[in-house]
Amino acid sequence: MNSSDFPPLTPLADVVEPHQDVDAVFAPSVASSQDLFGSASGIDQQTSSEGSSAPHGRVYCPLVETLRLYAGWLLAWYGAIFALGSYQSTHVLPFKSEIINDMISSPFIVVAAFATFLFLLLTHVHRLCGRGTVRGLILSLVWIALVFLFQRNV
Numbered sequence: 001m002n003s004s005d006f007p008p009l010t011p012l013a014d015v016v017e018p019h020q021d022v023d024a025v026f027a028p029s030v031a032s033s034q035d036l037f038g039s040a041s042g043i044d045q046q047t048s049s050e051g052s053s054a055p056h057g058r059v060y061c062p063l064v065e066t067l068r069l070y071a072g073w074l075l076a077w078y079g080a081i082f083a084l085g086s087y088q089s090t091h092v093l094p095f096k097s098e099i100i101n102d103m104i105s106s107p108f109i110v111v112a113a114f115a116t117f118l119f120l121l122l123t124h125v126h127r128l129c130g131r132g133t134v135r136g137l138i139l140s141l142v143w144i145a146l147v148f149l150f151q152r153n154v
Contacts, residue, residue: 068123071116078113107154115147 085104087093103109122139129135 064123068120071119075113075116075120078109078116081109082113107151110154111147111151114150115143118143118146 081100081103084093084097084100088096088100089104122143126136126139
């Protein structure tokens, strides 16, 4: 392979036209291509009187979606702890770790893993049911009750 097999590298300045804002190209809040080029979109992009430079029309991810992201990563870590604990208990691992042994035998880790899994499950059910405040409150109460019952039986 020689250097002619690969396309030439172009810097971002060549890709984005000079009148475009680089942040506007990659912003998740852009609704249409007209917003990219700064045409009349009805959104006031001026800064507020406090001096913040964030645009007023920016859309952020909802809190529940952010919590679902963190809960997914937390559940992955619990899965890694349980996998290492089971390998350690069957003596497959060439080492022995007291931290893994303490975590796998802790009822708190088991309850927290169950609560995390149940949170992900019930928020998905909430999404499938069409969302809503009343449904969310009912599913929250179901989540609290199931975690409490599970904790009492562990």
